[in-house]
Amino acid sequence: MTPISASLVQKCGHCLMAAMLTAALFAGQALAAQSPEPILVFGHKNPDTDSIVGAIAAAHLLTAQGKPATAMAQGQPNPETQFVLKKFNMAMPAQLGPVAGKPVGIVDFNDAAQGPDDLNDATLVFMADHHKLGGLKTSAPLEAWLLPLGSSNTALYEMMMFYNVAIPKDLAGAMLCAILSDTLMYQSVTTTSRDKTAGAALAKIAQIKDQKALAYDLFKAKSAIEGVSARDLVLRDYKKFEMSGMAVGVGQIEVLSLSMLDGKKEGLLEAMRQIKKESNLHCILLMLTDISKQGTEMLAVSDDPSLPSTAFSSTFKDSSAWLPGVMSRKKQVIPPMEKALKK
Amino acid sequence: MTPISASLVQKCGHCLMAAMLTAALFAGQALAAQSPEPILVFGHKNPDTDSIVGAIAAAHLLTAQGKPATAMAQGQPNPETQFVLKKFNMAMPAQLGPVAGKPVGIVDFNDAAQGPDDLNDATLVFMADHHKLGGLKTSAPLEAWLLPLGSSNTALYEMMMFYNVAIPKDLAGAMLCAILSDTLMYQSVTTTSRDKTAGAALAKIAQIKDQKALAYDLFKAKSAIEGVSARDLVLRDYKKFEMSGMAVGVGQIEVLSLSMLDGKKEGLLEAMRQIKKESNLHCILLMLTDISKQGTEMLAVSDDPSLPSTAFSSTFKDSSAWLPGVMSRKKQVIPPMEKALKK
Structure with a gap:
């Protein structure tokens, strides 16, 4: 080691302690200044079960991580989603209003066309999806998980495991329905073994013994076409x-x-x-x-x-x-x- | 249950078995048809240590998951990266050529400007990054992890934990260097507790007792300006x-x-x-x-x-x-x- 670098290291060693204190102070300020405004989490327009339940699941995940979030919806629930929400005692998320200037999370889509018109003026902080990459931009780093799986709720299940977030029984049942619906009971070409693993784990939490019977009920609700224009x-x-x-x-x-x-x-x-x-x-x-x-x-x-x-x-x-x-x-x-x- | 839906369920039950067999056959065909062409994984232009080591780490992760991948580079290693590669016995990845029509993975960037000119004509299948969302599009679902962390290598460490992929000792040392470099030894405003957790775990695997001493060596290499135009x-x-x-x-x-x-x-x-x-x-x-x-x-x-x-x-x-x-x-x-x- 040359004398010059030795003196630099020494100097640096002293400054590092002061710098660490400064950094700690900065971190405290950042926390205090943090906006308490909840993150609005929503799925795509004309929402399906994966979008509605996904928004509820993502809001649960974020809130459990100390980032308060509220599930919202871009449209009314379809008959299948109504069946799921009723079966698992969950309220339909409120309809999304303007998002400009607000922190938002998106689920089950990641392109501008499926989002609200003012999505580009919102602060996108969270994304969980299983579709192709849709060209959105942000002006700061965010948390985004895009996984090539059969359902956004499989991705959300894996995120909850990753972050050690417990899944309540009713939410697990609804997430299972979203996976069964999106994968057509694990038969669609998009189905992966991870969807089946997530489905089995969620069925266990929800104490659902017969996934097939649940899937039939779902498909019947989904097939409801009588009286619809x-x-x-x-x-x-x-x-x-x-x-x-x-x-x-x-x-x-x-x-x-x-x-x-x-x-x-x-x-x-x-x-x-x-x-x-x-x-x-x-x-x-x-x-x-x-x-x-x-x-x-x-x-x-x-x-x-x-x-x-x-x-x-x-x-x-x-x-x-x-x-x-x-x-x-x-x-x-x-x-x-x-x-x-x-x- | 009405007679109609009962008969539908019954019918569906029979068809499901046949359908499952069909699906299994389709899956077999897809596997057989799968291209053995390795995924080319690379970081941004003017690569830093996070980009070069990140590409090596991502190629290791993908290959361990049965998706053969090769680390590549968009440019020559800087003095710090040279120090890291030498210290941990790793070869500098080869320079990236044309990627049109090839499967690619990108690390430590996710916008067109930092990629090769023909990136849009490649098939993007993998992304691991810690920057803002950069507006790329794909025509099929992919695996993309964007985490708001101090270093892409922290994200890659977490992915390896998530997928249960073992990290070899030398790779762990290089990944630790990438994290230390990108977070300025955990002092940059981008640093999170997850960077420190990843750094500590990687130091343990690499049997590095003194992260501070390693960081000083890195910063000295990074500061090398003598004889550079x-x-x-x-x-x-x-x-x-x-x-x-x-x-x-x-x-x-x-x-x-x-x-x-x-x-x-x-x-x-x-x-x-x-x-x-x-x-x-x-x-x-x-x-x-x-x-x-x-x-x-x-x-x-x-x-x-x-x-x-x-x-x-x-x-x-x-x-x-x-x-x-x-x-x-x-x-x-x-x-x-x-x-x-x-x-």
Whole structure:
């Protein structure tokens, strides 16, 4: 060691102690100045069970970590979510208002299109999702977990294990429902072994012995279409995407059997044409997903009539085609549509 | 239960078994078709120790999980990184080539500007970072962990604990160095208790008894400025940002004492003016960070001469101002600059 570096080390050693004290003081100030405003946590527009329960779970996680958070919603609960909230004694989160200038957390989405219009003016501090990366930006570091799993609630379950946060019994039941719903009872192509592990652990906490029976109840609630207008059916689980500068809407209705939709398709197509016109869409798709047959009848209305055939390598007749094995909008519908529109 | 739903459940029960078999077959096909091409994992341009060691750590994590990965680099190692690699018997990762069409993982950055030009044409499957969200998009779900911690290597340590991946002794030592370097031995404002916990655990694995002595060796290596040209000093730890449509460059030199830079400032300013001209920057900043005094002498050259004063609420004289307590580019320099440029 040269004399110079030795003297530097010595000098540094003295200053370090003072510096550490200073740092400790700074930390105290930062704590005192911290805003007590709760973090607003919410899922995507037209929320499904994964979004609503995910927001409740994320608010629980953050609050347990000393960061007070409130679950919110961007829309009304669908029949399945209503069933879940009622079964597990949970209140529907309040509807989200303006978020500009407020601390927010997002769950089950991570792109601007699925968020409130003023999302960019909020302070995004938390993200838990299982979708593709959506291009959001922040001006400070945040906590974001994106995991390639079947459900956002699997990610949230893993985060709770990671942070040693206990999961109350009713919340565990609701999270299990979100996983069963998003993975179609572990059968969707997005399902991973981690979804099954999380589901089993949550079932144990919730004291649910028969996941299959619970899943049937869920799917029945999800399939409820009696007395619902064609327009509401199209919009019930509907997302809008920007692809190569064009707007594309994709809805999904999951039913225990396609026969439940017999006689309703012309009405659905008419509602799709109407929504396409109102929202100035290039193309609107509606997935009629048959949970039993493991496939989707795709309804499509497009400015470019050949687009759906190109995207799904399938012949469309009367705006409709049966796509065997297609169950996931995220993995099996969005990527081929993006590819076809890039051409 | 109505007769209709009962029959549906029954039907569904039969189909489920067949569907599960089908799903199992699909899964087998997917495995067989999986590309053996290794994931290329790399940190940001002008790599620091957190980027280089982070890429090595992430490649270890992915490979241990059955996803073969290779650490790469976007640039040559700085003197500190050279010291770390030598001390812990590790090879410098090879330089990154074209990534279009290849599976990639990124560490210690998550914006397009810090990545290779063809990053958008690669398949991003992994991300571990501690910076703000940078607006990248993918076309499929991925694994991304962004944690508001002092170092990407703290996040990677936590991921290895989460996934039960053992950390070899030398890798643990290098990861500890990355944390010590990024947090300025746990003194930067970005430091969290989790960085200290990770550091202590890694020190134990690496059998390092005296973290302080290791940190001094690191800072000495980092402070090495003899025989380095002014231009190379400006660019050694330099990042380019896009703010309100304007290009801003920010470099940082950390020294044990500012006196080590006596007589060099005019040369540094001249190099900054040159780089500003070449890169068509609106503003270029150079942080001369004094680790002992816990502050930064900021050198600034800007098209708008009042910009630095506005951003840092400080009077600049001869393009220079002393900013007490400012140690972090990410937390204390970028946000006020973005705010000042928004006006």
